[in-house]
Amino acid sequence: MKLKDKDVLGIKELTAAEIELILDIAADMKKIVLSPSKKAHYLRGKSVIMLFYENSTRTRVSFELAGKYMGADTVNVTAAGSSVQKGESLLDTGRTLDAMGTDIIVIRHSMSGAPHFLAKHVRASVINAGDGMNEHPTQALLDMFTIRERFGGFKGLKVAIIGDIYHSRVARSNIIGLRKMGAEPVVYGPATLMPVDIEKMGASVAPTLKDALTGADVVMGLRVQLERQKKALFPSQAEYAKYFGINSENIAFAGKNALVMHPGPVNRGVELTSEVTDCENSAINEQVTNGVAVRMALLYMLVGRE
Numbered sequence: 365m366k367l368k369d370k371d372v373l374g375i376k377e378l379t380a381a382e383i384e385l386i387l388d389i390a391a392d393m394k395k396i397v398l399s400p401s402k403k404a405h406y407l408r409g410k411s412v413i414m415l416f417y418e419n420s421t422r423t424r425v426s427f428e429l430a431g432k433y434m435g436a437d438t439v440n441v442t443a444a445g446s447s448v449q450k451g452e453s454l455l456d457t458g459r460t461l462d463a464m465g466t467d468i469i470v471i472r473h474s475m476s477g478a479p480h481f482l483a484k485h486v487r488a489s490v491i492n493a494g495d496g497m498n499e500h501p502t503q504a505l506l507d508m509f510t511i512r513e514r515f516g517g518f519k520g521l522k523v524a525i526i527g528d529i530y531h532s533r534v535a536r537s538n539i540i541g542l543r544k545m546g547a548e549p550v551v552y553g554p555a556t557l558m559p560v561d562i563e564k565m566g567a568s569v570a571p572t573l574k575d576a577l578t579g580a581d582v583v584m585g586l587r588v589q590l591e592r593q594k595k596a597l598f599p600s601q602a603e604y605a606k607y608f609g610i611n612s613e614n615i616a617f618a619g620k621n622a623l624v625m626h627p628g629p630v631n632r633g634v635e636l637t638s639e640v641t642d643c644e645n646s647a648i649n650e651q652v653t654n655g656v657a658v659r660m661a662l663l664y665m666l667v668g669r670e
């Protein structure tokens with residue numbers, strides 16, 4: 365039931381068998397999330413610190429609830445209210461938390477590689493909750509859990525990932541993970557937001573939005589990440605919505621039962637219209653529920669009692 369590494373730094377580092385095992389354990393954890401009492405004691409006596417240098421609602425709260433549902437002591441540290449404001453380095457902050465006997469540090473940071481650096485210098489297990497433009501492994505795991513729950517597996521599924529691929533750690537982690545599990549990720553977005561090496565990562569690039577959506581089993585919109593753009597990479601949000609937004613008309617190119625996904629937060633009317641966000645096939649709220657289950661599975665597999 366354990367992972368081979370002390371840390372969860374990226375989907376890149378996980379094997380297909382490990383991903384399958386995480387999803388299996390998450391399926392059991394979901395029963396706890398949906399139960400009235402929501403209590404297990406696998407992490408009694410363990411401590412989990414959420415060290416967030418960037419904003420978050422879903423990831424931070426779901427890790428905190430995941431820890432609490434299993435009896436862990438959980439603490440939130442945000443850059444704004446910590447000694448980071450006094451100039452303390454990531455290394456010193458990590459070592460300080462380590463010295464307090466922390467079992468798991470969940471870190472989100474704007475610098476790609478920050479969790480990998482921290483993991484080398486602390487005894488605690490480190491989980492990457494999103495590092496710059498690199499990876500967001502727990503998001504991809506919850507996305508894969510949601511897809512597997514709906515389709516029973518991944519083999520041959522066409523997963524259309526639409527939007528700002530360049531800045532998206534969610535897209536990177538999903539492409540790597542979906543490929544490992546046998547799905548076929550297809551990407552489409554503005555040419556200015558398409559990484560040159562995307563095909564090497566395992567995704568094919570669709571020539572048009574219609575091509576990307578046609579026959580897709582899953583349609584995954586991505587958040588436009590204005591905060592990571594140093595210069596304007598598309599003319600306006602209205603223009604983006606017109607050419608790259610998913611709406612009731614173009615979603616019809618996908619299969620009738622195509623699952624609509626988005627990591628959140630959704631810029632309604634930009635990446636997805638409200639009709640698509642809230643449609644019958646939208647799994648967006650289910651993704652949030654599944655995020656708690658997947659994060660419980662990871663905490664349990666890293667330091668939980670058998």
Ligand code: CP
Nearest residue numbers: 420421422423627628
């Ligand atoms: N999907 C995601 O990472 O959302 P938050 O930024 O709210 O954590």
